[in-house]
Amino acid sequence: MILVETLLYLVRGGEVLLILKKRGLGAGLYNGVGGKVKPGETPEEAAVREAVEEIGVKPLQLNWGGLLEFWNFVDGGVESVHYVHVFTSNSYVGEPRESEEAIPQWFRKEEVPYDKMWEDDRYWLPVVLGGGRIYGRFEFQKWKLRRWSLYLLEEASQPLLDLV
Numbered sequence: 001m002i003l004v005e006t007l008l009y010l011v012r013g014g015e016v017l018l019i020l021k022k023r024g025l026g027a028g029l030y031n032g033v034g035g036k037v038k039p040g041e042t043p044e045e046a047a048v049r050e051a052v053e054e055i056g057v058k059p060l061q062l063n064w065g066g067l068l069e070f071w072n073f074v075d076g077g078v079e080s081v082h083y084v085h086v087f088t089s090n091s092y093v094g095e096p097r098e099s100e101e102a103i104p105q106w107f108r109k110e111e112v113p114y115d116k117m118w119e120d121d122r123y124w125l126p127v128v129l130g131g132g133r134i135y136g137r138f139e140f141q142k143w144k145l146r147r148w149s150l151y152l153l154e155e156a157s158q159p160l161l162d163l164v
């Protein structure tokens with residue numbers, strides 16, 4: 001199973017908004033807002049839709065923070081591969097509110113609760129919150145992190161090629 005997904009981190013000054021996920025993959029863990037990209041959607045459109053659905057906030061501008069691959073292996077085979085586009089946004093309308101899927105909570109960037117998050121987040125999220133862009137590949141065995149590689153992407157002020 002190959003999935004394209006999104007993760008979005010709202011930023012307000014020195015704080016970042018995380019959600020405590022109430023259901024689905026990663027329930028009980030803090031994470032960014034996000035979910036699966038639906039057929040016909042761009043990752044950007046999916047990130048905005050998920051923010052509206054999960055916390056009632058509409059991001060007005062997104063910054064692309066990079067691409068992550070999560071490979072989950074079970075019994076020697078690939079159970080799922082997740083290609084996850086990461087975004088940050090510091091311009092949005094609405095006040096975060098709880099939904100059936102998520103409880104939103106602001107954290108100071110230095111106080112992000114990495115011990116209550118996916119194991120990979122501590123490696124790449126500080127880079128993204130610092131304004132860097134990353135590409136990472138994380139391999140899990142039954143969702144326990146086994147090995148990973150992480151690259152810092154070159155800074156580019158403009159996309160090399162943008163779709164009209």
Ligand SMILES: Nc1[nH]c(=O)nc2c1ncn2[C@H]1C[C@H](O)[C@@H](COP(=O)(O)OP(=O)(O)OP(=O)(O)O)O1
Pocket residue numbers: 005006007023024025026031032033034035036037070082084101118119120121
């Ligand atoms: N190892 C990992 N580290 C991480 O930080 N986020 C991960 C992760 N593996 C999956 N995710 C995130 C990516 C994506 O935002 C979300 C996917 O979880 P779900 O399939 O439960 O999505 P949802 O059920 O919220 O989506 P929809 O079904 O589209 O509503 O989990």
